[in-house]
Structures are given as structure tokens and as C-alpha cells.
Amino acid sequence: MLVRLSKNLPDAQLKVVLALARELGYEAKPLGAQRELLELTGRGAPDHRSRFEDLAGVAGVIDAGEARERFQRAPGQPDTVVQVGAASFGGGHVAVIGGPCAVEDTGRLLEIARGVRDLGATVLRGGAYKPRTSPYSFQGTREQGLEALARARLETGLCVVTEVLDPRDVAAVAEVADLLQIGSRNMANSPLLQEVGRQRKPVLLKRGFSATLREFCLAAEYVLAEGNPNVILCERGIRGFDPSTRNVLDVGAVAALKRLTHLPVIVDPSHAAGRADLVRALARAGIAAGADGVMVDVHTAPAEAHCDGHQAISLEEFARIVSDVRALAALDGRQVASLTEIPR
Numbered sequence: 001m002l003v004r005l006s007k008n009l010p011d012a013q014l015k016v017v018l019a020l021a022r023e024l025g026y027e028a029k030p031l032g033a034q035r036e037l038l039e040l041t042g043r044g045a046p047d048h049r050s051r052f053e054d055l056a057g058v059a060g061v062i063d064a065g066e067a068r069e070r071f072q073r074a075p076g077q078p079d080t081v082v083q084v085g086a087a088s089f090g091g092g093h094v095a096v097i098g099g100p101c102a103v104e105d106t107g108r109l110l111e112i113a114r115g116v117r118d119l120g121a122t123v124l125r126g127g128a129y130k131p132r133t134s135p136y137s138f139q140g141t142r143e144q145g146l147e148a149l150a151r152a153r154l155e156t157g158l159c160v161v162t163e164v165l166d167p168r169d170v171a172a173v174a175e176v177a178d179l180l181q182i183g184s185r186n187m188a189n190s191p192l193l194q195e196v197g198r199q200r201k202p203v204l205l206k207r208g209f210s211a212t213l214r215e216f217c218l219a220a221e222y223v224l225a226e227g228n229p230n231v232i233l234c235e236r237g238i239r240g241f242d243p244s245t246r247n248v249l250d251v252g253a254v255a256a257l258k259r260l261t262h263l264p265v266i267v268d269p270s271h272a273a274g275r276a277d278l279v280r281a282l283a284r285a286g287i288a289a290g291a292d293g294v295m296v297d298v299h300t301a302p303a304e305a306h307c308d309g310h311q312a313i314s315l316e317e318f319a320r321i322v323s324d325v326r327a328l329a330a331l332d333g334r335q336v337a338s339l340t341e342i343p344r
């Protein structure tokens with residue numbers, strides 16, 4: 001590990017840094033003309049980087065080396081593949097998730113679920129607990145929504161991803177969900193991340209709308225550190241200054257994350273665009289940048305949707321997106337699984 005020390009470091013602070021190095025079993029060697037660097041040799045562990053960064057005497061960790069965090073890709077390390085039923089994410093496998101923003105009634109959910117399955121989705125999305133900006137907006141159909149998802153899962157063979165908002169609901173949501181979603185607003189909710197880390201279902205972690213990639217990856221680390229290795233990262237757009245789109249889909253982040261971490265990365269072009277007419281273009285951009293999947297809001301009657309109707313696409317548009325995803329994935333030899341034969 002290579003640590004940069006703070007400028008004009010008082011002896012007392014240097015002592016604290018050296019004491020921590022000793023405590024963690026490192027041999028420390030000062031480097032550089034001003035002895036501003038400290039090379040640490042020893043057995044690294046995922047918690048060591050943050051331990052050093054916490055100290056006033058440390059300006060930064062230049063290279064964590066063997067003390068890398070769990071999310072970080074080691075040199076030459078292959079992708080982690082996260083399996084959700086028939087869907088695989090990462091390692092050359094691309095999957096498509098579709099469904100309504102929120103679960104409304106069972107009939108509507110079934111109609112959308114059958115539609116997306118027949119067109120190539122392997123996972124059905126739908127929020128039963130909705131994290132809304134306003135406390136007066138539709139908050140989801142909660143337990144009833146979970147029941148509807150369980151029925152759609154049974155009848156279509158699709159796996160289900162749905163959001164969990166509260167650590168106390170994790171067990172109940174995990175009974176129905178194949179993949180537990182942590183939303184953008186909860187990306188940094190460490191008790192919730194730890195709770196989903198302590199159970200066995202894979203986790204879909206959405207990027208906070210103003211989170212740096214390191215903050216995003218460290219949120220995933222909370223889940224990994226509790227023993228759950230199956231985390232999928234989702235880029236869903238960050239805050240921009242231009243109201244033309246709801247958020248700014250950070251495609252650079254997708255490409256950067258694929259290098260930084262071995263975890264699969266998907267994009268949500270719906271919450272990035274906030275408008276149906278741009279979803280297809282952003283889905284294409286995400287896959288082209290290396291995303292291992294897309295998650296899109298689909299509705300058979302967007303005008304009647306209880307939430308995010310303006311960004312919901314029709315089944316016809318969904319078919320076009322699936323076809324684009326297949327074509328773009330094929331360009332670099334990647335596979336897209338489906339539950340049915342996809343009509344061309």
C-alpha cells in the first residue's frame with residue numbers, strides 16, 4: 001500500500017500513522033525527497049485503506065494494493081456474474097429488466113409482465129414500496145403489491161425485483177423478490193445496506209443522484225462486507241443543471257465502473273431520461289458503454305400510471321429496445337438470455 005502523508009506533518013501525527021501501520025502488521029518505509037510517501041508492506045485487508053484515510057496525518061491512499069476493498073477489481077480479476085433465475089449479469093451476460101414503476105393492481109401487473117416476458121425480459125420490475133420525493137405522492141400498494149408480484153412471478157416464470165425501503169421489511173420483501181432493490185435515495189443508508197447484506201438474495205443498488213463512484217462503490221461494500229457477494233450496481237442518472245432530462249445518464253461512469261469494480265453494472269435509462277421518447281437512445285448508450293443490463297419502466301397505459309407515467313414506454317418500444325440491446329451486446333460477443341423465443 002502506498003500512502004501520501006499530509007504536508008509539513010508534525011511528529012505527533014506521523015507517530016499515529018506509524019502506530020496504525022504497526023498495529024495492522026505493516027512494515028513502513030518512507031519514500032520521496034521530502035519523505036512525503038509511506039510504503040507499507042504486509043498483509044492487506046479491505047478495511048485498511050479507510051483506517052489510514054481517517055487519520056489527519058494521511059493526505060490520501062495512492063494505491064491500496066493488496067488492501068483493496070471487496071468491490072475493487074484486482075489486476076486481471078474477471079467479472080463477478082450475478083445470477084437471478086434465468087438472468088445473468090456480468091461476465092459477457094446481459095439481461096433486460098422491464099415493468100411498471102409501481103405495482104398498481106394485479107391485472108395490470110400481469111398484463112405488463114406477460115408482455116415484457118414475451119419480448120425478452122427475464123426480470124420483472126415493480127415497486128410495492130415507493131420512495132417518493134413528496135410524502136403526499138402515491139407511496140405504493142405495499143403488502144398488496146408484494147402479493148401481486150408473487151402472483152406475476154408464478155404465472156410468468158419471471159424473476160422479480162422490487163425495492164425495500166426499511167430494514168424492518170427486508171425479510172418480507174425477500175420472500176417475494178429474487179433481487180432486492182435499494183433505491184437512489186437510500187444508497188447511503190448503511191443500516192439498510194447491512195440488513196440486505198445479511199440475507200442471501202442478490203441486491204440491485206442504485207446510485208445516489210449526487211454520489212461519486214467511490215461513494216457508490218463503498219455503499220456496495222457495506223453489502224459485501226456483511227457476506228452477500230451478489231450486488232449489481234445501477235447507474236440511473238445524476239443531477240444536472242438542465243431540466244430537459246430528469247437526470248443525466250452518466251455513461252462515463254458505466255465505463256469507469258467496469259474497470260474499477262468486478263461487480264456487474266446496469267443502467268436505468270427511464271429514471272435518467274424522465275421522458276419516454278429518450279429511453280431507447282439512453283438504453284443504447286448504456287449498453288454501448290459496457291453495461292451488463294438495462295432496467296426500463298414499461299406500462300400498457302402510461303396515462304393511467306400511478307407514478308412516473310411520462311417516462312413509461314409501450315410494449316412496442318420495449319421490443320425495439322430489446323432488439324437494440326441484443327444487437328449491441330452481440331457487437332462485443334455478449335449474450336442476452338430470454339425465457340421465450342424473441343420475435344424478430
Ligand code: PEP
Nearest residue numbers: 127183184185206236271
Ligand atoms: C425506481 O426504480 O423505482 C426508483 C424509485 O428509482 P430511483 O431510486 O433510481 O429514483
Ligand code: MN
Nearest residue numbers: 101271307308
Ligand atoms: Mn419511478
